Amino acid sequence: xxxxxxxxxxxxxxxxxxxxxxxxxxxxYGDVDAYTDLDDGEEPPTEHVADVLETxxxxxxxxxxxxxxxxxxxxxxxxxxxxxxxxxLEFVALAERLLHHYGGxxxxxxxxxxxxxxxxxxxxxxDLVKFIVVSTKY
Amino acid sequence: MPHVDANGLRFHVQELGTGPLGTARPKVVMLHGLVxxxxxxxxxxxxxxxxxxxxxxLYDLRGHGRSDVPESGYTVADHVADLEALLDxxxxxxxxxxxxxxxxxxxxxxxTQRFPEKVASLVLIEAHFATEGWGEHMAGSLALAxxxxxxxxxKDWLAQNAGRKLSRLARHSERLLMQxxxxxxxxxxxxxxxxxxxxxxxxxLAIYGEGSDILDRAxxxxxxxxxxxxxxxxxxxxxxxxxxxxxxxxxxxxxVAAG
Numbered sequence: 001x002x003x004x005x006x007x008x009x010x011x012x013x014x015x016x017x018x019x020x021x022x023x024x025x026x027x028x029y030g031d032v033d034a035y036t037d038l039d040d041g042e043e044p045p046t047e048h049v050a051d052v053l054e055t056x057x058x059x060x061x062x063x064x065x066x067x068x069x070x071x072x073x074x075x076x077x078x079x080x081x082x083x084x085x086x087x088x089l090e091f092v093a094l095a096e097r098l099l100h101h102y103g104g105x106x107x108x109x110x111x112x113x114x115x116x117x118x119x120x121x122x123x124x125x126x127d128l129v130k131f132i133v134v135s136t137k138y
Numbered sequence: 139m140p141h142v143d144a145n146g147l148r149f150h151v152q153e154l155g156t157g158p159l160g161t162a163r164p165k166v167v168m169l170h171g172l173v174x175x176x177x178x179x180x181x182x183x184x185x186x187x188x189x190x191x192x193x194x195x196l197y198d199l200r201g202h203g204r205s206d207v208p209e210s211g212y213t214v215a216d217h218v219a220d221l222e223a224l225l226d227x228x229x230x231x232x233x234x235x236x237x238x239x240x241x242x243x244x245x246x247x248x249x250t251q252r253f254p255e256k257v258a259s260l261v262l263i264e265a266h267f268a269t270e271g272w273g274e275h276m277a278g279s280l281a282l283a284x285x286x287x288x289x290x291x292x293k294d295w296l297a298q299n300a301g302r303k304l305s306r307l308a309r310h311s312e313r314l315l316m317q318x319x320x321x322x323x324x325x326x327x328x329x330x331x332x333x334x335x336x337x338x339x340x341x342x343l344a345i346y347g348e349g350s351d352i353l354d355r356a357x358x359x360x361x362x363x364x365x366x367x368x369x370x371x372x373x374x375x376x377x378x379x380x381x382x383x384x385x386x387x388x389x390x391x392x393x394v395a396a397g
Binding site for chain 2: 068085086087088089091092093096108109110112113116117120121
């Protein structure tokens with residue numbers, strides 16, 4: 001199992017919200033339970049995490065094209081660059097679509113502004129889901 | 139994808155960090171480089187941080203990214219006309235800060251020469267403006283980049299061996315280089331004279347890499363543009379935007395914030 005990306009670590013520090021403490025972490029939809037592991041006892045409803053993951057996955061399929069994702073199930077450990085080979089403009093389109101979906105409560109500009117180029121490239125779907133879950137106050 | 143129709147073409151655009159109604163924030167427009175480049179080079183580097191303090195506008199130049207790819211019309215003047223029309227399309231009627239990387243810096247410089255009243259300041263990152271022989275040099279470089287892209291064997295190899303991203307980039311580059319007048323148009327560009335540089339009166343922040351192959355442009359800007367602040371970044375090349383992103387971001391942020 002690859003370790004958490006730099007962004008995952010950063011958001012864990014800032015939100016007290018970790019998906020990576022659980023040794024059973026894997027790459028399936030079932031992992032959403034891992035997102036309920038909060039240090040302060042506040043837990044986002046599992047359904048909300050699953051909803052966000054489903055929304056992100058649906059938009060990704062639309063942006064990248066289903067023909068390129070035939071053999072790949074999108075999970076929280078899926079890496080945008082290495083697994084999805086997402087083009088830079090497709091990532092821009094994904095952020096644009098999510099902004100329209102969630103509105104002003106999800107501030108992608110502020111989030112991306114905190115990252116260096118290599119951190120954006122290393123992002124996982126889980127990093128993005130976690131950011132949205134925290135932003136939308138679960 | 140969001141777009142603006144301007145100068146007879148459809149441009150893919152991104153507007154970042156537009157502030158609440160009634161707030162006065164600086165306006166920044168960013169112009170990217172040629173062929174393999176598009177607005178994402180800013181989106182991944184300095185655009186979002188600058189979007190926190192300024193209304194920031196990105197667009198794919200004609201023939202690039204998700205913008206239209208016309209068969210002809212790739213002179214610097216065509217790109218200047220695009221930018222003028224885009225500013226109208228965005229409803230911007232105040233002077234803007236233009237940030238140009240490589241060829242984007244050429245367009246920003248030429249736009250400022252043509253419409254000085256529309257420009258608050260320039261940030262030129264490795265601006266690759268024309269000097270004597272520039273057209274031939276650019277045409278030669280682009281022809282070399284295009285070499286073989288249109289051959290069936292190369293296409294087959296890319297289809298079988300390259301990833302989705304590389305294959306699409308190769309196809310897009312082939313179309314731009316082989317099926318448009320880009321190379322011919324750039325070959326005919328006239329040099330940007332020292333007198334023209336002396337006529338740029340807005341403040342100019344110029345950033346070049348110490349190992350850049352166009353460091354002579356940095357020296358020309360410093361010598362001839364009246365209000366030029368030049369930074370040469372150690373251990374960097376023409377790709378200074380990516381090699382020293384933090385430096386470029388911090389300098390540009392401070393520059394825009396200072397107005």
